[in-house]
Amino acid sequence: MLGISKKFIFIWSWFLVTLIAIVIVGVWMTVGGNRELLLVGQTTDAHHQIEVACETCHKAPIFSRPAAAVKAMNKACRTCHEDELAKSDDSHPRKKFRNPRMAQFWDKLDARLCTTCHTEHRPEITRESAVTVAMNFCIACHSEGDQDVRLIRTSHADLSFDTCASSGCHNYHDNRVLYSDFLVKHAQTDWLTQRPVHELTRQARLAYNSEDERLMHHDAQAPSAALSNPAILRDWADSAHAINAINCTSCHAPAIANGSDSAGVETVWEDKPSQKICADCHKFEQNTFRKGRHGMRQHPKIANPRDIDGKLNSYGLAHITPSFIKEWFSDPAVPMYMTVAEARLPMRSEAADLSVGCGSCHDPHSVNVAYAAVDACLTCHDDMHSEAYRKSPHYTLWLAEVAGEASLGTGVSCATCHMAKVERRGNLVTDHNQNDILRPNEKMIRPVCLDCHGLKFALDSLADDELIKRNFRGRADVHVESIEWALLREREKQDD
Amino acid sequence: MDCAPEAFNTTIENGQGRKQRQSKETTGLRKEIVFVFKAFLGKIFAVLVKHIIPLMLTITDNILLLLENEDGIFVADQNEYINSVLAGAVLLDLSLSGRIDTDLNSLIVLDETPMGNVLMDRVLSEINAHSKSADTEHWIETLASSRSLPIQELALASLAQSGAVEQKDRNILWLFRSRTFQTTDLDSKEDIKVQIKDVVLSDNIPNPADAAIACLVDACGLLPEILSDSQIKQCQPRMKILRRLDLIGREVINRIASIERRQILKIRAQTARRQKANFVLSIIGCLFAVATLLSPRVPIPNQFGPTLLEYLWNDSLWQQWTGYLLLGFTLVGLLIVIVLKNRLLTRFGNYSTWQLTHILLGFVCVLTLFLHTGFRLGANLNTALMLFYLVALIAGALAGILIGGSSELRKWGVPVTKKMRMAPVKTHIVFLLPLPALLVVHILIVYLY
Known part of the structure; x- marks a missing residue:
């Protein structure tokens, strides 16, 4: 046909298909489109929730120099994690290593860059806390000269560097409970304190029990249809909201509640208010929720999808581009909520379709914190630690407190340890970023464990993985010698 | 020299393998007419002309045509074996045309008149210019390995000149130049095969050119492309006779055979x-x-x-x-x-x-x-x-x-x-x-x- 051979048609067809494929992927990369297929490796836990928003971390323009790209990426790390590092009194802050006197260490381990130790999309070498260098990395700086720990600490003379980051010894960033003075100060405490009560939790519970401004059933402001549901009315009347004079309109018709709208309740009533309504009052909770794994998809620093319409407009192509092409080359938005099925920890299969928002743990009418503190967690979490909770002494204490048989603050729920109460501007609030006191787990000792337990007991317990799996039923089989070594060093100092 | 110059040209006329003597001018004229007819009167007339004016092929041409595969005939510089066969074929062609004669110790030029064939004339002048007497083996080896006289290229150019093949030049990836030659008339190759089959399978007395082609085809290892295994076995006694028919043919074939044996073993x-x-x-x-x-x-x-x-x-x-x-x-x-x-x-x-x-x-x-x-x-x-x-x-x-x-x-x-x-x-x-x-x-x- 037309003197064109089959070979010619085949070669040109192949060439065109190849070219089209390259152009399509090129457009995905540079303009817009779903880039999940281009991921070079599994994203680390938690970050996987936002992996479709590549520009959150890959902040540099697409054709930037490698150095600029790395710099921008490290800036992105700090954008989200800088507060956490500041709060942890970072032992190896970036500014320390930017000092030219530290240049000798840059080649060994460039501690000015987060990405030196935390490389994304490398599941093979991703260790605990998303560390992607071998765990004996301390050897880079602490094995020679005046930094050689084996010389400056007699107790460390025979230790190998892969034991530095063992639980209860050292963390690279957060050593708030592991520095010598703290260890010495708490060296002689018993395993249980004389008054094992989590004080902030106790105070928070007392605040809930205030009856001063309590609203009753008849105070409820709602359309008649809503008022006709006695179960909801009863839940609300018994809730902390009613105790603190939060009426139905506060959530369902805020315009009425704040007096900016005088129309009838029915006209502005919203049956299912958004999460924004919760955040109007619970700002701290919302902020911490967004920083934790449950709500990080709502983090304000997550990059927005790239603006395909804007790009098409700039080339004058917006009006002639078919909608399906636009759709094909549009970035997927990060969903607002994570579903349980997307979690990488073991979860209950029946909870797979649930998503994680305020209402997932807090019933909006009863706002039952006791439910949110234990049952809500166990609705989804199915790991050994969670499974073992109901057989643990902590749970027994919790049941006693909930039943009124024990003092407030003596029970230990999931939230007691993982979502601790903190004081903020005179108010007791709940930190909804569970990672704040979770990894490394020594972070939990100061704000939680030490309320009831001695430091030595807490260090040993948190270093025993099997005990953690049993949810602290029994005693630790592991002993961390940090306190003894700190005392030894103290004695050596005094002898000197 | 026991063969008459008249026997030199092996021509295939009307697809029946009939041999005729034709002058060198006929080739050029035929080509011109075919071109004109192709251009102005279309393919049908060109085919008619092809049948009216017969295609003249030398022994060398016949060998080259048989070397064609599905991609055409390629020029392979380093193939000493093919070069040796072609050198032998050229000497046979010159011998059959009465231009040279050979005995056991020397090869001499009898007639210096050019034949109008690029290859033949170059080889003839090369032999003529050589001051010392040399035997056939020397000339086969010289012609096969000469850089100044690329025998394959010249043979193919000569074949292209006759109109039996068409030269196709291609640039591959802007890096390589590839030159192939493809037959313009598919029947020619088939005709040669039929002709060779006739010679090696029948008991008729062949003319020296036919005998020489058959022997060279055998020397090239091309017989399996023409005959079945049983036919090859069957024709072996006949091949022995054919090899003895012509002195120069025998000489050339012997030389080729010795080179062939050496090279075949090596290859x-x-x-x-x-x-x-x-x-x-x-x-x-x-x-x-x-x-x-x-x-x-x-x-x-x-x-x-x-x-x-x-x-x-x-x-x-x-x-x-x-x-x-x-x-x-x-x-x-x-x-x-x-x-x-x-x-x-x-x-x-x-x-x-x-x-x-x-x-x-x-x-x-x-x-x-x-x-x-x-x-x-x-x-x-x-x-x-x-x-x-x-x-x-x-x-x-x-x-x-x-x-x-x-x-x-x-x-x-x-x-x-x-x-x-x-x-x-x-x-x-x-x-x-x-x-x-x-x-x-x-x-x-x-x-x-």
Whole structure:
């Protein structure tokens, strides 16, 4: 046909298909489109929730120099994690290593860059806390000269560097409970304190029990249809909201509640208010929720999808581009909520379709914190630690407190340890970023464990993985010698 | 000299193999007329003219036409064997035309008149210019290895001049020039085959030209393309007689036969060595490629500090080096296929040399792939790239095993058919097709993210 051979048609067809494929992927990369297929490796836990928003971390323009790209990426790390590092009194802050006197260490381990130790999309070498260098990395700086720990600490003379980051010894960033003075100060405490009560939790519970401004059933402001549901009315009347004079309109018709709208309740009533309504009052909770794994998809620093319409407009192509092409080359938005099925920890299969928002743990009418503190967690979490909770002494204490048989603050729920109460501007609030006191787990000792337990007991317990799996039923089989070594060093100092 | 000049031209007229003497002017005239008719009166008239004015072919032309394969006739510089056969054919042509004569010790020029054929005239003047007397073997060797007188090119140019073949020049990848010659009339080749069959299978007394063509075809090893195995066996006594018919023919054929024996032994030994190397390399390459696909990855050492494995699989510079090396080897492997397919760069090696180089490169690619990945298959599009590449390598290695090891396999009772050989070759090609797109994407991802 037309003197064109089959070979010619085949070669040109192949060439065109190849070219089209390259152009399509090129457009995905540079303009817009779903880039999940281009991921070079599994994203680390938690970050996987936002992996479709590549520009959150890959902040540099697409054709930037490698150095600029790395710099921008490290800036992105700090954008989200800088507060956490500041709060942890970072032992190896970036500014320390930017000092030219530290240049000798840059080649060994460039501690000015987060990405030196935390490389994304490398599941093979991703260790605990998303560390992607071998765990004996301390050897880079602490094995020679005046930094050689084996010389400056007699107790460390025979230790190998892969034991530095063992639980209860050292963390690279957060050593708030592991520095010598703290260890010495708490060296002689018993395993249980004389008054094992989590004080902030106790105070928070007392605040809930205030009856001063309590609203009753008849105070409820709602359309008649809503008022006709006695179960909801009863839940609300018994809730902390009613105790603190939060009426139905506060959530369902805020315009009425704040007096900016005088129309009838029915006209502005919203049956299912958004999460924004919760955040109007619970700002701290919302902020911490967004920083934790449950709500990080709502983090304000997550990059927005790239603006395909804007790009098409700039080339004058917006009006002639078919909608399906636009759709094909549009970035997927990060969903607002994570579903349980997307979690990488073991979860209950029946909870797979649930998503994680305020209402997932807090019933909006009863706002039952006791439910949110234990049952809500166990609705989804199915790991050994969670499974073992109901057989643990902590749970027994919790049941006693909930039943009124024990003092407030003596029970230990999931939230007691993982979502601790903190004081903020005179108010007791709940930190909804569970990672704040979770990894490394020594972070939990100061704000939680030490309320009831001695430091030595807490260090040993948190270093025993099997005990953690049993949810602290029994005693630790592991002993961390940090306190003894700190005392030894103290004695050596005094002898000197 | 016992043959008359009249017997020189072997012509094929009206497809019946009838021989006639024609003058050199006829060839040019025929060509001109065919061109005019093709251009102005169309193909039908051109075909008619072809039948009216017979095609003149020399012995050399006949041999060249029989060398044609599906891609045409290629010029292969280093093929001394083919050159020797062609040199012998030219001397036979000159002898039959009465221009030269030979005895056991010398070859002399009888008539210096040019024949109007580029090749013949060049050879004639070369012999004439030679001051010392030399025998036929000397001339066969001289003509076969002469750089100033490229016998194949001149023979093909002469054949093209006769209009029996058409010269086709191509530029491949802007790097290589490929020149092939394709027959304009498919019947000519078939006619020669029929004519040779007649000569070797019948008991008639052949003319010296026919006898010489048959002997040269036998010397070239082209008889299996014309006759069946049983016919070849059957014609052996007849071939002995044919070889004795003509003194110069016998002389030339003997010389060619001695060169042939020497070269065949050399080529056979070389080919056998290369095929064995192909077979062994392909087996190891195949095993390594399968291991890459199935083996667990080689772990990066869990110790801080520079180690070779750490550099290989964790250092971006090393990754780039191994990656680009792999790309380079793959591209060179691809170029070699083009070289093989188009019989290019023959001065650097024959077909089996390039075939072995291709397989060797495939093997090197498997090793470099290990250096680049350490048995890691990657994720998403990178996995697709790895899988396509590995299947292509495995299929290529299987093709190497079947081609290189056909004699070994036959010994073990596994006959390798052409269909069997082609299946992995086709798979090899099909799985290579998506690689350019995947590779570009792979490189873009690395540099843009």
